[in-house]
Amino acid sequence: MADDEKNPAREVITEYARSHFRYFRTADGAVYAQRLGHPVARPIRSQGTTGSHRQELMVGLYRDGLGVFNGSSLKEALDLIEALALSEDVQVVHIRVAPGADGATWLDLGRPDGLSVRIHPTGWDLTVPDPQEVCWRRTQLTGELPVPVKDTGEEGIDLLLRLTNFATAETECLAIAWLIGCLGPSVPVPAVFLTGPQGSGKSTAGRMLTRIVEGLSADLRRAPKDEENLIAAVAAGWITALDNLSHMTPDLSDAMCCIVTGAESVKRALFTDGDVVRSSYRRPLLLTGIDVGVIRPDLAERLLPLRLVRPAKRRTESELWTEYAQVLPAVLGAILDLTVKVRAADAETPTDPRMADFAHLCAQLDAATGWSSLPAYRACLDDLNDDVIEGDLLAQTVLRHVESLAPGEAQRMTSTQWLNCLSRLYTGEEFKPLPKGWPTTGKVLSDRLKRLQPTLAARGVLVDSGRTREGRYVEVERPAPIPPHEQPPLL
Template sequence: MADDDKTPGRQVITDYAQAHFRYFRTADGTVFAQRNNHPVARPIRSQGTSGSHRQELMVGLFNDGYGVFSGTALKEALDLIEALAVTQDVQPVHIRVAPGFDGATWLDLGRTDGQSVRIHPTGWDVRTPDPREVCWRRTQLTGELPLPAADTNGKGIDLLLRLCNFANAQTECLAVAWLIGCLGPSVPVPAPFLTGPQGAGKSTGGRMLVRIIEGMSGDLRRAPKDEENLIAAVAAGWVTALDNLSHLAPDLSDLMCCIVTGAETIKRALYTDGDVVRARYRRPLLLTGIDVGVIRPDLAERLLPLRLERPAVRRTEAELWRDFEEALPAILGSLLDLTVKVRAAEADIPTDLRMADFAHLCAQLDAATGLGALNAYRTSLDDLNDDVIEGDLLAQTVLKYADDLTPGDPTRMTSTQWLHTLTGLYTSDDHRPLPKGWPTTGKVLSDRLKRLQPTLAARGVLIDWGRTSESRYIEMTRPPGPPPPQQESIL
């Protein structure tokens, strides 16, 4: 055959690719390739070790008898495919959990055959999703889950609770509620903070909770030293677990708040002058540690303290993880059964809690099982408020001042006047010096009070801001009526 009659390599590759793969783009413009009738999608520009589209295209061409093509032909073909895909419809890709059609949600089992769990209003089943309904994205953090066991009659949850060293029944039901929340793609869930004495199995318990969702390859990590690395780790998996925290710097605390409730980062694309890369993230977060020191109020509203206790009988690591791996299919099956039951339960949405979606899930869990998860969640938040107040001398001073307020009679002063008043009240005790971090200006005081506003409101002290024709003011009042009830701690 004359050279002029040969089909160029880039044309052969392009024809083969369009016959065997579906190409589409996401909202941020990334083009993905999805093998026909298979739910896993790969970005065509990826060179990752988890398997790139370029690699699967080369292997497919070779196995189907088309031979080996040069890198130039592959690049030219992929450039053309990418340009054609830009005009296609936009479709999202998901890691581990995804919304489906008709109110269903999907759980990726991480299997090479693409089989996944479909959780629908009347039950759950294992099937391969329609590629146009769900597109899974896999990374090195996507571990494989076993096929869940059916008809477990709840024994899997009992097996899990026997393996973990949770301190009491209230902590157990909050852990179960969090696991159910992790199976919801659109429900922000607070971050469990596993605490307890040394030797209570906090890291082991955290790994077990993570591996129910992420498979046996899921693990805990040290907190990265910078925001960019943490966001990269968050974006590559579903559950992010940080181990053995001893201090929460303000920047890390703020970033954790964003991870729990969702945020977006934008940075300049490599080798470009004006293009940008957008990264959206909202993921379940899990923390372990004995004590992290002072907790900022905004993070406290997004935490779920789970206390563990030292076991009476120690077991070897090999024995413990062998039992867990054997129990994992039953644990996953029982969790799916309970998730279906909880989602079908009707309950009022609590309107007084910040994480209202999770509070509603706790109320549904109570309606389905009678466990008392909502009261346990309220009590855990009350304990966290105590921790915030114990670690903040300004909050303690405000509460001391508010003790002398007449209920229903607001006190208004400028921020500078409040600073002078609260500073005088603090130093009046034995003329003690001001602590490090005490507000130095009225503006700093106002900003600190805005962070403390929910914590103080939970203790019956309302802070508000307003303006007269002459100046701005801060108003402090105690509402009329009895003070908020103090719930007995479960931790």
């Protein structure tokens, strides 16, 4: 055959690719390739060590006897495929957990064959999802999970708790509630903060909780030094686990708030001047540490502190992790069994906590098991409010001032007048110097009070702001106590 009658290499590659793979785009414009009948999708531009579509295509062409093609031919073919895929319908790719049809959710086991867990209203099954329903995205952080064991009852839960050192039964309930929340793709869960004295097994417990969902290869990481690296790590996995935190900067605190409740990052695309790359994320977060210092109020509303104690008897790492690997299939099966029961339980949604979805999950867990996770969650939030107040001298001064108000009395002043009033109250007759970080202007004071609003409201102090013809004002009120017969019942 003459050379001009031969198909160019790029056409051979393109024809092979379109007959063996399905190509589509995501909302952010990234193009993915999905082998026909298989749920795992790979970005065609990825060159990562988890296996790019370019590598997948080269191997397929070679194994099917079509030859080995040079880089320029592959690039031309992939450029054409990418251009054609941009006109296809938009589809979402998921990491580890995904919503499904008919109220079901999916858990990716990270296996090469695509076997996954489908959690539906009447139970859970092991199956390979329809590629049109679920597209899994895999990264280096996607570890393989064992095949879970069905119908273990509470035995699997007990096997897990026996390996950890949680301080109380209520703490254990909250840990299980958090794990169930991690299996929900649309339910934000608070950031677990494992705390306790040295030697209480915080890092070990953090690894065990994380590996139930992320596989035995998952591990804890140090907190990145900048937000960009933190977002990159968050976007590449499902649970983000940060170990041994000793200090919480304002930037890191704000970033963690965004991770828990969801946000979007936009940055300039490489080698371009006007194009951007979007990255949306909302992930479960796990932290460990003895003490992180002052906790900001907005993060405190999104935290779930779980305290551990030092064990009476030590075990070797080898013995501990050998047993954990043996019981993990039963533990995962028990968590899945309990997830089905909890989702089927009927419970009212508490409206007082910031994380109302997680509070509702705790109420469902209590209805399904008879546990007391919701009261324990409320107690945790009260403790965190105390921590915020103990670390904020302005909040303490506001509470001292409110003690001079009668129940039901409100006081309205400008922010500058409030600054002078609270500063005089703090310095007192001794004229002690104002502490570092004390508001220096009325505007700074007003902003600080807005941030402290939820914390002060939990202590019976209402802070509001507004504007009249005379100007802006800040109002502090000490509400009258609610008569017992008018108080709403606790769930």
